[in-house]
Amino acid sequence: MESIVIDLDYDQVSSLLSELSQPSPLPKLDGSPKAPRAFDSADVSFDSSDWLARVLQVGIWLNLDGSFDAEDAPETVALRLFDELAPGKAGDSFAVNDGLVQLTELGAQHLEERLSRAAGNRSLFLQLIEEERSVAAATEAWVEAWDEPVAVEPLSINASVDKWRIYDLAARASQQQLELNPTYQRDFVWSNSDSQMLIESILRGIPLPSIILAKVSNSQRYQIVDGKQRLTAILRFMGSHPEGLENAKLMKDYDVFKTNFAQFARRNTLRATDIRQKYLPFKTRKYPDGDPLAKLGGRYYCDIRNEPVRIAGETITVADLFEQACDYFIPVLIYKDTQVRDIHRVFRLYNQQGMKLNAEEIRNAVFNHLLISRAMLFVSGDRPESTIAPELVKAGINPSDAHEIINALGFGVSRFRRTKVLLWTVATLILKPAQAPDKTFRTPSTASHIDEFLRSIDNGRLAQFKSTATLERLSSDIVAALALHQVASDAWHPKFRRKGKSEMASRWEELPVVASVLACFVLVVMGEEGRLTDGLEDIRKKTANMVGPASTQNKTQWAHIANSSTLVLEALGIDLAAAHVAVTERYGDSAVEALIEIRKIPIG
Numbered sequence: 001m002e003s004i005v006i007d008l009d010y011d012q013v014s015s016l017l018s019e020l021s022q023p024s025p026l027p028k029l030d031g032s033p034k035a036p037r038a039f040d041s042a043d044v045s046f047d048s049s050d051w052l053a054r055v056l057q058v059g060i061w062l063n064l065d066g067s068f069d070a071e072d073a074p075e076t077v078a079l080r081l082f083d084e085l086a087p088g089k090a091g092d093s094f095a096v097n098d099g100l101v102q103l104t105e106l107g108a109q110h111l112e113e114r115l116s117r118a119a120g121n122r123s124l125f126l127q128l129i130e131e132e133r134s135v136a137a138a139t140e141a142w143v144e145a146w147d148e149p150v151a152v153e154p155l156s157i158n159a160s161v162d163k164w165r166i167y168d169l170a171a172r173a174s175q176q177q178l179e180l181n182p183t184y185q186r187d188f189v190w191s192n193s194d195s196q197m198l199i200e201s202i203l204r205g206i207p208l209p210s211i212i213l214a215k216v217s218n219s220q221r222y223q224i225v226d227g228k229q230r231l232t233a234i235l236r237f238m239g240s241h242p243e244g245l246e247n248a249k250l251m252k253d254y255d256v257f258k259t260n261f262a263q264f265a266r267r268n269t270l271r272a273t274d275i276r277q278k279y280l281p282f283k284t285r286k287y288p289d290g291d292p293l294a295k296l297g298g299r300y301y302c303d304i305r306n307e308p309v310r311i312a313g314e315t316i317t318v319a320d321l322f323e324q325a326c327d328y329f330i331p332v333l334i335y336k337d338t339q340v341r342d343i344h345r346v347f348r349l350y351n352q353q354g355m356k357l358n359a360e361e362i363r364n365a366v367f368n369h370l371l372i373s374r375a376m377l378f379v380s381g382d383r384p385e386s387t388i389a390p391e392l393v394k395a396g397i398n399p400s401d402a403h404e405i406i407n408a409l410g411f412g413v414s415r416f417r418r419t420k421v422l423l424w425t426v427a428t429l430i431l432k433p434a435q436a437p438d439k440t441f442r443t444p445s446t447a448s449h450i451d452e453f454l455r456s457i458d459n460g461r462l463a464q465f466k467s468t469a470t471l472e473r474l475s476s477d478i479v480a481a482l483a484l485h486q487v488a489s490d491a492w493h494p495k496f497r498r499k500g501k502s503e504m505a506s507r508w509e510e511l512p513v514v515a516s517v518l519a520c521f522v523l524v525v526m527g528e529e530g531r532l533t534d535g536l537e538d539i540r541k542k543t544a545n546m547v548g549p550a551s552t553q554n555k556t557q558w559a560h561i562a563n564s565s566t567l568v569l570e571a572l573g574i575d576l577a578a579a580h581v582a583v584t585e586r587y588g589d590s591a592v593e594a595l596i597e598i599r600k601i602p603i604g
Helices: 002-021 050-057 074-085 105-130 135-147 166-174 192-203 228-238 242-249 261-267 272-277 318-323 340-352 359-366 371-380 390-394 400-408 417-430 446-458 468-487 510-526 529-534 536-543 554-571 576-587 592-598
Strands: 094-097 100-103 160-164 211-216 222-226 308-311 314-317 330-338
Touching (some): 002 105, 002 272, 050 074, 074 094, 074 100, 105 135, 105 192, 166 318, 192 228, 192 318, 359 446, 371 417, 400 468, 417 468, 468 510, 510 576, 554 576, 554 592, 576 592
Parallel strands (some): 211 330
Antiparallel strands (some): 211 222, 308 314
16 A cells, blocks of 8 residues: 555656757757666656656756766765755655665655756757747756746736636536536646645635636636646645546445545556546645645545634634635635637637746745835835835935946846846855755845845844845945946956956856946955956956856855955955954855855866
8 A cells, every 4th residue: 555655656756857858959068968868657766766866867957056976875865866856855755675765755846846946947948949949048948947936917907807706616617517627728737745735825814816707608617727737736736626536436335435545446456647647636745744735744635624714803713715715715705707819819818928036026025025125226226216225225325326336237127137237246145055964055036045145134134234224334334345347347358257258248147247246245244445446457356257157046146256256355365264254243144254165166
């Protein structure tokens, strides 16, 4: 019995590994990584360390920062892998039995989440190649997909608005009033991981995005314009998907389908692929002890119907949430009296309108209550109006020259990119990244490190940056650092500003801007601005050899910033230990010592 459960839990992992191994063009990365050798999902074994070797084979698609040597022991490789996939939980993700590294259920969950995301980003990359985009352009988009959260704004159009409970949707589906698979919709493509995260949102009482339906003229049926993946996941989880029910009726022991799906799956020897393709139920995610959903983790809907959950401030059962008239609603936008040809048009408009919110736009919304967020918007010029940061205006801070300097670097006012560069610089200088078990510093993505910096301010870890006085000093220092950067513009060699560009290069890439402004910031804090203006020629020679890395991996970006900024400071006679002390004294924290260690990472 246990082996079948394990097969079900791991089957999606093997399917995703096989998908990522198939022949295709590859992103352009440092080191000329080898293309994976194609293998079938049935070739993946979880009874040994074979699965781990398969993960390394498709490693190029996983965007891993860790380096893995073929001679490393499997246990060492697994520890590094899961330390990156699930920091702090590596020890619970695998077990070593007789020298063999075997996945735990929690490890399979972490791995499946990474593989699922990798498969989606691989599809994006290959789609751009098919559209005859260059490998370099497709690689850049692939990296951005890894770095940025995905969020699509709903259409703003004229339609009636309603709110339905889950049981409303399930009842209409069972009565054949919902057309779940109109011809213009893509197939059900969500992985189990995607579906589980949606169910988690519901169990936590988190509102879902709107489902958009179209009621065709002279018909009582609704077609799904947007929301098919969500609705399919909900119906599958409940065991109420019409197609799933029809498939189940053709199998053995249908009488236990609704009451004991695990037994039903065993008796019909169902694999994870069968369950997904036949629209059958899936289990919830597993949750750690202490999580409000811990008792619901890793179980089917039929097993948790009577378990309590907190929804809208009240305790109800899971069955109440999914099957009764509770206070959890899903917004529904309904087009009425719409011809089929118009439904196609609406669907195209919905999918083409607007752009995904990027990391900066999401960050600005989430952390806009923090003064530092508004201060950086004001200082960068992304939002130059005085009402954004009246505290800074009152303190006499005028960043208008800084706006011109940033514009001259090639950063226009678009999607908060200027704010990102300033926050990136400050976060890199102030917040030390977390350390791995071997005490080396991790190298998180730009977006996650900036977010962690702001979270640390919000939760009090860096409470000093809630102080108006600290923000005044920070804003003043940034303005001064940008001014120094501009005065010393001859110090920055064109090869440093944009890799592979001519001597006439004027527009900058983000990495060298962060590295050089960080160095100027430290000089301002130490009162040593004159060292740069006096050493222009020496620094120009130094930066001629600081060409940006070809790889866009997190670790090489961190290494380039750390290497460039600290070497510039050392070339100017700055003692880095003294710099660390100066930054700490001014701002209460400093990451200079971490940058000294991170610069040891080979850039390639």
